[in-house]
Amino acid sequence: MSASKKGPRIQLEPAQRLQLENIQRRNFLRGGLTVGAMAMLSGCNLQDGDQVDRVLWAMSRWNDRVQAWLFSGQRLAPTFSKAQMTQPFPFNAYYGQDDIPEVDLSDYALSVSGRVRDKSPWTLDGLRKLPQRTDITRLVCVEGWSAIGQWGGVPLRIFLEHIGADTTAKYVGFKCADRYYSSLDMATALHPQTLLALDYGEVALPPKYGYPLRLRVPTKLGFKNPKHIVEIYVSNDNPGGYWEDQGYNWFSGI
Numbered sequence: 001m002s003a004s005k006k007g008p009r010i011q012l013e014p015a016q017r018l019q020l021e022n023i024q025r026r027n028f029l030r031g032g033l034t035v036g037a038m039a040m041l042s043g044c045n046l047q048d049g050d051q052v053d054r055v056l057w058a059m060s061r062w063n064d065r066v067q068a069w070l071f072s073g074q075r076l077a078p079t080f081s082k083a084q085m086t087q088p089f090p091f092n093a094y095y096g097q098d099d100i101p102e103v104d105l106s107d108y109a110l111s112v113s114g115r116v117r118d119k120s121p122w123t124l125d126g127l128r129k130l131p132q133r134t135d136i137t138r139l140v141c142v143e144g145w146s147a148i149g150q151w152g153g154v155p156l157r158i159f160l161e162h163i164g165a166d167t168t169a170k171y172v173g174f175k176c177a178d179r180y181y182s183s184l185d186m187a188t189a190l191h192p193q194t195l196l197a198l199d200y201g202e203v204a205l206p207p208k209y210g211y212p213l214r215l216r217v218p219t220k221l222g223f224k225n226p227k228h229i230v231e232i233y234v235s236n237d238n239p240g241g242y243w244e245d246q247g248y249n250w251f252s253g254i
């Protein structure tokens with residue numbers, strides 16, 4: 001390519017050009033494709049019912065795929081010091097503190113299903129015997145608050161290795177003791193900071209933070225951190241989630 005008549009042109013190597021295009025695309029996406037904006041973009045009027053719904057869901061699925069491509073999957077979330085922890089750490093759920101599920105530990109077992117070699121259930125002791133990791137990270141809720149806390153437990157990657165999970169499958173799903181459920185893309189499930197958390201601070205998770213087992217994934221919004229987990233499964237069909245299925249973006253990376 002030669003210099004244009006309007007003045008000198010910077011010559012970009014193909015790799016540099018790709019990088020520039022990626023940055024431009026990322027900035028465009030960062031601008032935020034809200035549901036409102038998607039409606040504007042797609043030229044729908046919001047009374048078209050089913051058809052609007054179909055367009056918006058298609059846009060959202062497309063957005064998931066672009067986000068999965070933008071997020072490398074292994075970028076580390078920032079970590080903090082103990083002094084930076086939020087005291088007290090907030091509680092949040094789709095119900096109030098009076099309705100926190102009571103999980104009876106005497107018969108608690110974590111079920112495993114789907115595309116895995118070993119479907120035996122797990123006890124908490126069994127999980128504690130696996131290698132553990134602790135991180136102080138920020139939980140960001142879509143409702144507009146965030147807080148720094150310390151979670152410890154088994155890296156989900158190590159658990160998936162132990163059960164012989166098919167890590168070429170697309171999704172890992174989680175079912176909870178309340179009516180909550182959620183799911184992750186496999187790249188995020190294998191991320192080093194994605195934990196099956198057993199502890200908050202230095203002690204076992206108290207009921208409000210997801211006793212006896214929760215997911216802690218600092219590269220995703222708070223609603224993709226299911227508490228009171230009773231079942232984990234590996235699947236090629238997107239398991240969705242409690243909020244995801246009500247229109248919140250499924251990928252929700254931060």
Ligand SMILES: Nc1nc2c(c(=O)[nH]1)N[C@H]1C(S)=C(S)[C@@H](COP(=O)(O)O)O[C@H]1N2
Nearest residue numbers: 090091092093094141176180222225226227
């Ligand atoms: N089982 C279950 N897990 C859940 C929820 C819920 O209602 N039930 N709420 C989610 C949301 S929206 C957030 S922001 C975090 C809050 O976690 P915290 O109570 O430890 O702050 O839990 C997530 N996990």
Ligand SMILES: [Mo]
Nearest residue numbers: 141142222223
């Ligand atoms: Mo949330």
